[in-house]
Amino acid sequence: MSRGDRLPWTARAEYRRLRSAPDMPAPTHPVVHRTSGIAVPADDGATLLTDHWAADDAGPHTVLIRTPYDRNGVAAVARFLAERGHHVVVQSCRGTFGSGGRFRPLHDEVADGQATLRWLRAQPWATGLVHSWGGSYFGVTQWAYCDGELRPDAMGIAVSARRFDEAILYLGHGFSIDTPLAWAYALGVQERRPPARLWRLLRARRGLTRGARTVPPSEAVPAALGNDPQFFRDWVEHSDPGDPWWDPLHFASDPAAIPPVTLLAGWQDLFLVGQLHDHAALQGAGVRTRLIVGDWIHGAAEITVIGVREALRVFEGESEAAAVRVEISGGGGWRDLTAWPPPSVPHRLELTADGRLAAPGIAHDSGALASRYDPADPTPDAGGRTLNPFSAGRRDQRRRERRDDVLLFTGEPLAGPLLVMGSPEMRLTFASTNPRADVFVRLCEVDRRGVSRTVTDGYLRLSPPVAPGEPRDVGVVLAPVAHRFAAGNRLRVQVSWGAHPLHLRNPGTADPVRDHSRLIASIQTLFLGGTTPAMLVLPLSDDTAPSVHPTVPR
Structure with missing residues (x-):
């Protein structure tokens, strides 16, 4: 474990963007410490490396983020929230960035999420609300919380869906190879040494094109990158609609058991259709839900800014926000709605x-x-x-x-x-x-x-x-x-x-x-x-x- 106060250089531009965003509260706890590499035990003995960001006099509330990517990638968000008096816990999913075990997308998130929540609830400083946060696979880890005994008090889920396969892999009963190929490529280079990672990123467009054209499609990732991840072969193997292999990986199947949630979606995002299906299910179950849809692609900077503001809204107890807010593409601006879809x-x-x-x-x-x-x-x-x-x-x-x-x-x-x-x-x-x-x-x-x-x-x-x-x-x-x-x-x-x-x-x-x-x-x-x-x-x-x-x- 180590302590450090400096923000990684890779996070400084995003931190400046958060600080300059309008409608953000001012920092109340400017001196923040980061305790890195805390070993949180999973149920099978694997250690899940975790960072804790907080000021010495932080309040009782905690933001929980679980990610398969570099924990430094959310350092700007963690510091920004900690400077506003909250504890922030950032954990690497198993098999990534020093955490033990093997990363098997989706398979271990329920058990590891429950182990992390048990550890968090036992910390003397975690006496207030626990708000989970994040988008894409960060959102997948949040949906997985809803299948265990412990749950966050609220969730902020951006561009993600409860049923990963139906939302982005097999839309329309085909196989959307572009997205899993791009994700496999990104996962395959993210922990390489900087020179090798840069070389692969510079060749990414050519590699992805080569992989997409490869026959048979099961060889797409080896053709693009040289790696042969088991998860991609599993997804190709189990591509028939309704394959029962996916059943254990459908999270939050009981909408009524989901805590209050803010959903951030994007009109140009791969999770759009699945996420709006989730919103309809949550509304039907009476779950307190706020939906925001912007005109952005996956990973757009606006998602982080709005997501952080929404997390702070939960802790501030604001309740006057519109149930639905959408950005009208084509220059139509933002509009508040009572429901989605609106009358037409x-x-x-x-x-x-x-x-x-x-x-x-x-x-x-x-x-x-x-x-x-x-x-x-x-x-x-x-x-x-x-x-x-x-x-x-x-x-x-x-x-x-x-x-x-x-x-x-x-x-x-x-x-x-x-x-x-x-x-x-x-x-x-x-x-x-x-x-x-x-x-x-x-x-x-x-x-x-x-x-x-x-x-x-x-x-x-x-x-x-x-x-x-x-x-x-x-x-x-x-x-x-x-x-x-x-x-x-x-x-x-x-x-x-x-x-x-x-x-x-x-x-x-x-x-x-x-x-x-x-x-x-x-x-x-x-x-x-x-x-x-x-x-x-x-x-x-x-x-x-x-x-x-x-x-x-x-």
Whole structure:
């Protein structure tokens, strides 16, 4: 164990960002000490290395953070909270940064979380509230607390979900290889010596691209990095929807047993859909919940700032905050809501055979558009909700939209702004020469210069029973959004049959994900107009309510 007062240089920029953020309370305990490397015993005897940040005269409340990453990575947050009179406990998950045992993602978090809470509750200085905090895998460790006898008094969970597999791995019944590949790469380099780590990070884009193209997909991580983590092979092996292997790793299955929680989500974050499902379940169970959704990708700096402010709000006993606060992308500012989703009116637009988005009810000519899907040259994702930093977020779609395997439908310039809040839906009829097919629908906004960017998208993997060439009616629910389309801009819908590696290419066979030894191309035919109209349904919301524009939401 060692004591130190200095903030690691890697944390100083984030600390300055926290200090300069508006609406933050001033420090009350400027002299803070860090006790590093406390050995907290797990139930099986492994030692979980833990840091304790506090001032000598700190108050009774504690913030608990468990992480598989470098504890120095949250040093800025720990010091900032400790300077406001709170104890902060930061622990490395087993098998990471000196903690004993082997890191097996998800598997040991319930037991290790309970051991840590027992240790914490026994400390003479931990006499007040215990508030767990953090996002992504930090959030996973918090959901795991809810399956044990001891729980925090409150939780602050950013960009995470109770069911890890359903939230980010197997959305739409495919396998979202981009995110686990990027995470495996990051885990594989994080504890290497600085020169080796820097070398690997400089080559990350090339490595991730190489891994995503690798056949079979089970070899993606070795191809990208050289490592062969067991957890990635497990996820590939257990990729069928509903595989019981995942059942013990679904945390907080009883929503009514979850303590009060603040959820921070992002419109461009990989956990978005799963996290909003969690919010709905918590609301249904009567759990006191606050939801904040911003227009950010995974790991954005704004998440930390807002998350720290929310943790301080709990200790300050503030209760007047809105139940839901969302940032309206497209420059619409922040808005307080009583619930998510807010009331809306369905607005329908029909996809026409000549590539337009038009008002329904008009006798549009019927027709069909055919395109070839080739898994050997899979349709690229061009952005989206992924952990991959080189492709995440609202990307320019022009290169993707030039491909023959992407069908485009574009509306007229908008006479006025259009506010969409909720989950758009796409209803279409198509046939494939291969009954095993994917459908990917992306809603974009095209600005006055003709630049098309992602707003939201949805994906679905389909399987028999249908015969080759038999038409099938399909409904695709796009990810939730709060977006303001600007006057003069146009809406655009992309319909394609894949988005690799955001969603692993469909090989056109029943071969498992670990295989893909055969890649079979197919022709997809989209039917339009007549008795088989393709219809986009947008949830339109009131654009007259006042928006608020603080840097940090109150």
